[in-house]
Amino acid sequence: MLTVPISVSVTAIDTLLPQTQCQRCGYADCHAYAEAMHVGEAEINRCPPGGDATRVALAALLARKVIALAEDVDAYAPEHVAFIDEGACIGCAACLPVCPTDAIVGASKRMHTVIASDCTGCELCIIACPVDCISLEPVATTANRVHVTLDDREPQATILRQQYQAHKARFAERADAKAEAHAPQVSPDKKTLLADILARAKARS
Ligand code: SF4
Ligand code: SF4
Numbered sequence: 001m002l003t004v005p006i007s008v009s010v011t012a013i014d015t016l017l018p019q020t021q022c023q024r025c026g027y028a029d030c031h032a033y034a035e036a037m038h039v040g041e042a043e044i045n046r047c048p049p050g051g052d053a054t055r056v057a058l059a060a061l062l063a064r065k066v067i068a069l070a071e072d073v074d075a076y077a078p079e080h081v082a083f084i085d086e087g088a089c090i091g092c093a094a095c096l097p098v099c100p101t102d103a104i105v106g107a108s109k110r111m112h113t114v115i116a117s118d119c120t121g122c123e124l125c126i127i128a129c130p131v132d133c134i135s136l137e138p139v140a141t142t143a144n145r146v147h148v149t150l151d152d153r154e155p156q157a158t159i160l161r162q163q164y165q166a167h168k169a170r171f172a173e174r175a176d177a178k179a180e181a182h183a184p185q186v187s188p189d190k191k192t193l194l195a196d197i198l199a200r201a202k203a204r205s
């Protein structure tokens with residue numbers, strides 16, 4: 001178990017992460033990785049999109065030494081965006097729920113396309129696509145541009161965090177609506193039925 005200064009909050013750690021939500025650290029999102037660092041479960045070197053600036057800032061916050069990027073995390077291609085081969089897309093919509101910024105547009109059974117300016121190049125859609133019709137192209141956008149300092153990166157991280165929170169809220173709402181639509185209908189009990197019949201009879205008289 002790694003030591004963590006008692007005064008450091010999960011939010012303070014999360015603030016230093018780039019909010020790319022790419023899962024390369026091995027956690028579900030940036031906040032989950034921040035929580036793992038907060039309980040001393042994870043090292044500070046698991047975020048490829050964060051670059052050197054993130055590891056230096058995390059080391060300072062958590063009173064640790066700066067260490068090299070962990071060897072078991074996958075590489076991240078900075079300043080790339082996803083492109084969909086629209087001729088090959090089968091419109092399965094599997095890429096929509098995994099995109100942290102909702103950068104993909106398209107309806108079920110229709111061709112899908114990527115809004116490049118919202119794409120971080122996280123590659124989660126590439127993993128989700130069953131027909132391999134998504135690839136990365138080198139394009140720098142406001143969502144994926146590399147910033148050397150955390151101060152410079154802060155506006156980008158703030159927008160990415162907001163987009164991800166909106167994405168999670170939207171998909172949670174859809175899941176709730178789906179669960180409600182499939183919930184078994186509860187039949188009124190006999191007492192309620194009788195009261196209803198009596199009330200209607202009274203209203204008619
Ligand atoms: S951006 Fe970094 S902290 Fe966030 S999910 Fe990706 S690897 Fe993890
Ligand atoms: S379109 Fe694909 S690569 Fe771009 S942000 Fe969404 S999931 Fe990530």
Ligand code: SF4
Binds near residue numbers: 130131132
């Ligand atoms: S996952 Fe692939 S095939 Fe399915 S809608 Fe997205 S791009 Fe098209």
